[in-house]
Amino acid sequence: MMNMKTKKRITNILTYICLIFWFLCIALVLYVTVVNSFKTQAESSKSFLTLPEAFNIQNYIEVFNRSGFLQAVFNTTFFTLVSIAIVTIFVPAVSYAVNQTMPLKTSKFTLYYITAAMFVPFQIVALPLSMFMKGLGLGNRLSIIIIFVTYPLIQGVYLCNGYLKTIPRELAESAYVEGAGSWKTFFKVIFPIMKPMTATIVITNFLWMWNEFLISLMILGADKKTQTLPLFIYSFKGQYSIEYNLLFAAIVLSSIPLTVMYVFLQKYIVAGLAGGAVKG
Amino acid sequence: MRKRWLAIGLTAVMMTGMVGASAQAAEKSTDTDEQVTLELFWQKSNTNVIQEIIDKFEAENPNIKIELTATSSDTGKQIFQTRMATNEPMDLVQHWPSQAEFRAMCKEGRMVDLSGYDWTDNIIDTYYDMSCVDDKLYSVPLSINAGVVAYNKDIFEENNLEVPSTWDELIKAADTLKAADVTPFIFSNGDKENCSQKFHIMTAAVADDKWNPYDFYVGMYEGSGAKFADNDYSKKAAERLYLLSDEYAQNDPMSTNYDLSMQMFANGEGAMMITGTWAQSDIEKNNPEINMGMFALPTDDGVNMMISGIDPCIAAMTGTGKEEYAAKFLEFVSRTENAQIYTDYDKSPSPIKGVKTENPTIDLVLGYIEEGKAIPWWRDYISTGVVSDEADLAQAFLMDGDMDAFLEGEEEIVLRQED
Amino acid sequence: MRKNSISHKRNVSYMPVIVTALVLYTVFFIVPALYSFYFSLTDWNGYSLEYHFVGFKNFVKVFRDKDLFNSIKFTLIYTVVVNATTIPCSVFLGILLTKKLRGVNFFRSIFFYPAIISMLSLGLIFNEIFRRMLPMIGQTLGVGALETSLLSTKAGAVAAVIILGFWQNLSIPTVLLIAALQSVPGELTEAAKIDGAGPLARFRVVTFPYLASTLVICLVKGIRDALVVFDYIISLTQGGPAKATTSMGYKIYLMGSTDMKFSQGCATAIVLFLFIALASFFIMKVVGRGGIEQQ
Numbered sequence: 001m002m003n004m005k006t007k008k009r010i011t012n013i014l015t016y017i018c019l020i021f022w023f024l025c026i027a028l029v030l031y032v033t034v035v036n037s038f039k040t041q042a043e044s045s046k047s048f049l050t051l052p053e054a055f056n057i058q059n060y061i062e063v064f065n066r067s068g069f070l071q072a073v074f075n076t077t078f079f080t081l082v083s084i085a086i087v088t089i090f091v092p093a094v095s096y097a098v099n100q101t102m103p104l105k106t107s108k109f110t111l112y113y114i115t116a117a118m119f120v121p122f123q124i125v126a127l128p129l130s131m132f133m134k135g136l137g138l139g140n141r142l143s144i145i146i147i148f149v150t151y152p153l154i155q156g157v158y159l160c161n162g163y164l165k166t167i168p169r170e171l172a173e174s175a176y177v178e179g180a181g182s183w184k185t186f187f188k189v190i191f192p193i194m195k196p197m198t199a200t201i202v203i204t205n206f207l208w209m210w211n212e213f214l215i216s217l218m219i220l221g222a223d224k225k226t227q228t229l230p231l232f233i234y235s236f237k238g239q240y241s242i243e244y245n246l247l248f249a250a251i252v253l254s255s256i257p258l259t260v261m262y263v264f265l266q267k268y269i270v271a272g273l274a275g276g277a278v279k280g
Numbered sequence: 281m282r283k284r285w286l287a288i289g290l291t292a293v294m295m296t297g298m299v300g301a302s303a304q305a306a307e308k309s310t311d312t313d314e315q316v317t318l319e320l321f322w323q324k325s326n327t328n329v330i331q332e333i334i335d336k337f338e339a340e341n342p343n344i345k346i347e348l349t350a351t352s353s354d355t356g357k358q359i360f361q362t363r364m365a366t367n368e369p370m371d372l373v374q375h376w377p378s379q380a381e382f383r384a385m386c387k388e389g390r391m392v393d394l395s396g397y398d399w400t401d402n403i404i405d406t407y408y409d410m411s412c413v414d415d416k417l418y419s420v421p422l423s424i425n426a427g428v429v430a431y432n433k434d435i436f437e438e439n440n441l442e443v444p445s446t447w448d449e450l451i452k453a454a455d456t457l458k459a460a461d462v463t464p465f466i467f468s469n470g471d472k473e474n475c476s477q478k479f480h481i482m483t484a485a486v487a488d489d490k491w492n493p494y495d496f497y498v499g500m501y502e503g504s505g506a507k508f509a510d511n512d513y514s515k516k517a518a519e520r521l522y523l524l525s526d527e528y529a530q531n532d533p534m535s536t537n538y539d540l541s542m543q544m545f546a547n548g549e550g551a552m553m554i555t556g557t558w559a560q561s562d563i564e565k566n567n568p569e570i571n572m573g574m575f576a577l578p579t580d581d582g583v584n585m586m587i588s589g590i591d592p593c594i595a596a597m598t599g600t601g602k603e604e605y606a607a608k609f610l611e612f613v614s615r616t617e618n619a620q621i622y623t624d625y626d627k628s629p630s631p632i633k634g635v636k637t638e639n640p641t642i643d644l645v646l647g648y649i650e651e652g653k654a655i656p657w658w659r660d661y662i663s664t665g666v667v668s669d670e671a672d673l674a675q676a677f678l679m680d681g682d683m684d685a686f687l688e689g690e691e692e693i694v695l696r697q698e699d
Numbered sequence: 700m701r702k703n704s705i706s707h708k709r710n711v712s713y714m715p716v717i718v719t720a721l722v723l724y725t726v727f728f729i730v731p732a733l734y735s736f737y738f739s740l741t742d743w744n745g746y747s748l749e750y751h752f753v754g755f756k757n758f759v760k761v762f763r764d765k766d767l768f769n770s771i772k773f774t775l776i777y778t779v780v781v782n783a784t785t786i787p788c789s790v791f792l793g794i795l796l797t798k799k800l801r802g803v804n805f806f807r808s809i810f811f812y813p814a815i816i817s818m819l820s821l822g823l824i825f826n827e828i829f830r831r832m833l834p835m836i837g838q839t840l841g842v843g844a845l846e847t848s849l850l851s852t853k854a855g856a857v858a859a860v861i862i863l864g865f866w867q868n869l870s871i872p873t874v875l876l877i878a879a880l881q882s883v884p885g886e887l888t889e890a891a892k893i894d895g896a897g898p899l900a901r902f903r904v905v906t907f908p909y910l911a912s913t914l915v916i917c918l919v920k921g922i923r924d925a926l927v928v929f930d931y932i933i934s935l936t937q938g939g940p941a942k943a944t945t946s947m948g949y950k951i952y953l954m955g956s957t958d959m960k961f962s963q964g965c966a967t968a969i970v971l972f973l974f975i976a977l978a979s980f981f982i983m984k985v986v987g988r989g990g991i992e993q994q
Contacts, residue, residue, distance in 0.1 A: 015795045015798055016800070019792075019795055019802075022810065026809060026812060026813060027809075029825075029866070030812075033824050041566055045543040045546070045547055049836070090716075094717065094719075094720040096713075097714075098717060101713045102717070110717070114724055117724075118923055118979070119926055119927070119972070119975040120972050120975075121947060121948040121951055121968060122948070123951045124951060124965065125728065127955055128730075128732075128735050128738065129727065130365075131362075132730060146723065150727045162912065162916070204920075207815065211817030211820075218358060221359040222321070222359050230819055231355065235351070247823060262811075262815055361746060361956055380959055390748075470848075472937070472940065534847075534848070535829075535849075537826075540830055665960055667957060668957060668958060676941035679940060
């Protein structure tokens with residue numbers, strides 16, 4: 001008995017050692033970023049790791065004063081929220097419609113058609129896409145939202161498919177027979193079942209949209225009115241030199257909205273992601 | 281409207297069999313309204329100085345307004361490309377006449393040909409010629425750079441060193457520094473572009489009256505039939521560069537990128553650095569108090585050639601319908617008193633006649649420019665698609681010192697033709 | 700008969716969604732992709748307004764491109780190593796994080812945090828860490844191995860990109876696996892314990908079946924993200940030193956922009972796509988549980 005207890009204790013200690021080790025690996029990177037964002041370039045060239053002599057907020061003031069920071073926060077939030085709201089309904093609905101309401105052969109073909117894009121490097125379509133978008137003349141904002149809504153389909157439909165095939169087609173059909181309209185059936189029966197998978201898709205795509213760089217650069221260009229945060233951050237990197245203390249301040253500042261959101265929602269995020277993986 | 285039609289049309293063409301088609305430049309009708317707004321696409325970070333010039337211009341021309349589109353040079357490249365591809369020309373564009381994509385756009389007639397304007401006489405002849413693409417002037421140069429050696433005056437003084445005037449003196453100085461436990465040279469081999477740049481600087485620094493890199497390499501590219509093996513200059517340049525990097529550089533130069541090298545130099549961690557005049561502002565940003573100077577890299581009997589080129593320039597684009605107004609701004613920029621505003625801030629030598637550069641750091645360098653010892657960055661005049669390949673090659677060379685592979689590769693790059 | 704007509708009616712009401720999705724996907728993905736195929740048959744440099752039809756010349760160049768093999772090699776090494784390390788490690792961390800210990804929730808939320816930061820920012824941060832911080836530590840402590848930066852050798856730079864990939868890509872699988880692990884019924888594990896099964900055998904027989912579908916998701920996502928890796932490269936190594944870390948995505952990007960070989964870049968991308976499609980076909984066959992095949 002005693003032996004069991006000691007054994008358990010040892011495993012617990014080992015567990016903590018492992019957890020703390022990985023915690024330190026993460027914390028170190030964050031620490032370096034934050035600490036150096038408070039230093040002058042001259043100061044951090046002397047010592048990269050130590051705490052700043054004085055918490056110098058000059059970098060933050062400069063980032064804030066560079067035109068467009070708040071605008072970029074607003075734009076990123078706007079693009080992300082609008083697109084994610086659509087994706088939340090759209091991806092599960094499409095997946096469901098393709099998976100369960102089409103004849104088997106068409107369904108399979110459609111799935112192959114959509115998921116074929118999964119492994120295409122995005123750089124191949126980036127320039128033609130932006131030319132095409134400009135040609136259509138939809139405007140910057142709409143173009144970005146269309147892309148943010150369309151591209152999650154590729155992986156989303158694939159992921160949902162694996163999940164949906166465990167749900168018998170009869171389930172929705174019986175609900176329908178009981179008198180619910182088809183969309184009502186979807187929202188009442190299917191959507192709740194798919195919630196965990198939807199959460200996974202929403203969270204990963206949210207992060208993608210928030211941090212997306214290349215598409216935004218090509219579509220939005222230098223337009224300050226629609227500039228997003230990643231573009232704002234990258235503008236600190238010049239042809240040869242990076243003003244990296246400023247850059248770190250910009251990175252820290254731009255992570256604040258998401259970090260705050262994460263602190264408040266982390267329970268749901270972690271639970272949501274966690275649920276997605278386990279089939280109902 | 282026209283563009284929308286074009287895109288949809290293109291798609292239709294493509295989908296119905298993908299027959300080769302070529303897009304046509306859309307020409308807009310000229311708008312001759314009183315008030316004109318021009319877009320100036322700016323890729324450098326010094327937006328405040330150009331804004332100052334713009335303000336002055338707007339005061340003189342109340343009917344023309346100039347809006348600055350500021351980008352950084354990294355994102356600017358991509359944005360420039362997208363806008364070229366989608367044919368959305370900017371009225372005025374700041375670029376670098378050495379860069380392949382800019383030259384390609386000039387060749388294609390996307391930039392306004394300025395050769396006919398009288399005011400272009402105000403550009404110093406050498407730099408007028410350097411700005412030209414196929415013998416036509418498409419841009420107004422704003423400042424000049426040169427490939428030089430930056431040195432820390434305090435370290436030189438502490439070790440009783442003078443600015444070396446020959447290669448042997450340079451090596452002797454480096455030996456003295458090494459013996460005194462001072463790193464003679466800081467290398468930034470982590471940046472591949474820096475590696476090829478240093479090689480280019482070195483090729484000018486082995487030139488004499490029988491050989492200069494511009495004539496030799498550009499001649500080869502244009503079909504002179506010469507070979508690297510015909511003479512020892514290329515080998516000499518490569519050997520000398522490798523010697524400095526291998527023997528006299530800091531520990532692990534491969535891990536040092538451009539930023540870090542600026543910082544190390546600013547902090548006095550090394551006495552010298554092969555770089556361009558543009559490095560001055562980056563070094564001073566790290567240490568405003570530094571006591572530094574720049575000198576031209578000497579060869580066996582002194583300085584024969586120094587590599588030099590145009591840094592930023594401004595051009596006007598065709599197809600905007602506002603070319604005349606844009607040219608007006610270019611004329612304004614090329615006036616001595618206005619170019620002086622730019623130079624006062626930038627502190628680099630100016631390609632405009634009569635502009636004074638007040639910058640003691642580059643005193644030694646200015647002399648050579650005035651004496652006409654400047655030759656262009658030759659790489660800009662060979663095939664355009666070689667930039668990243670050459671940078672990789674030079675980096676690999678400084679890493680492993682394989683001379684034969686390097687020279688073979690360089691020869692292939694110089695001879696490579698546009699396809 | 701009646702049932703058929705009902706399901707037909709029901710199916711019809713979903714048509715708008717399917718059509719919208721297919722139109723969006725076709726217009727904004729397939730069409731641009733076809734555009735690139737079209738451009739691959741031309742000599743377009745990515746800037747000009749004019750270009751000419753050159754047939755399959757660009758494809759010939761792709762197969763003559765001696766660097767292509769290197770960038771495929773790097774991308775495959777990155778993909779295999781990152782996935783082969785993150786997946787087992789996330790299972791391991793997941794097991795630790797499902798233990799009933801104090802502070803586990805705290806660790807869970809911290810361990811997810813790396814996923815929040817953009818890949819581009821992380822690349823820039825790690826650049827400073829590898830170039831400045833680690834050599835500085837090495838010099839202070841006199842650890843010879845640390846004094847030279849990882850980014851200064853070919854193999855080191857590959858390792859550096861992998862380290863960054865590992866650091867960030869561990870977060871999402873870990874959280875996904877926590878839930879899968881929580882779904883393993885405790886009684887089963889207990890029963891196996893009583894039967895005398897060791898921890899490894901218990902994992903293999905009892906736990907693993909509950910993880911399988913999650914692992915497939917993690918693997919598919921992990922492989923996808925790794926095969927198209929771009930942001931880390933542009934911000935951490937710029938493909939160097941001496942092309943050692945030029946991933947396929949980065950190579951195509953370079954060809955399309957700085958190298959002014961847009962059409963050859965398109966041809967390269969198509970060849971790589973076919974290559975990946977073949978590879979993923981086999982992957983799907985092997986790990987096909989989550990795939991379309993088994994519908």
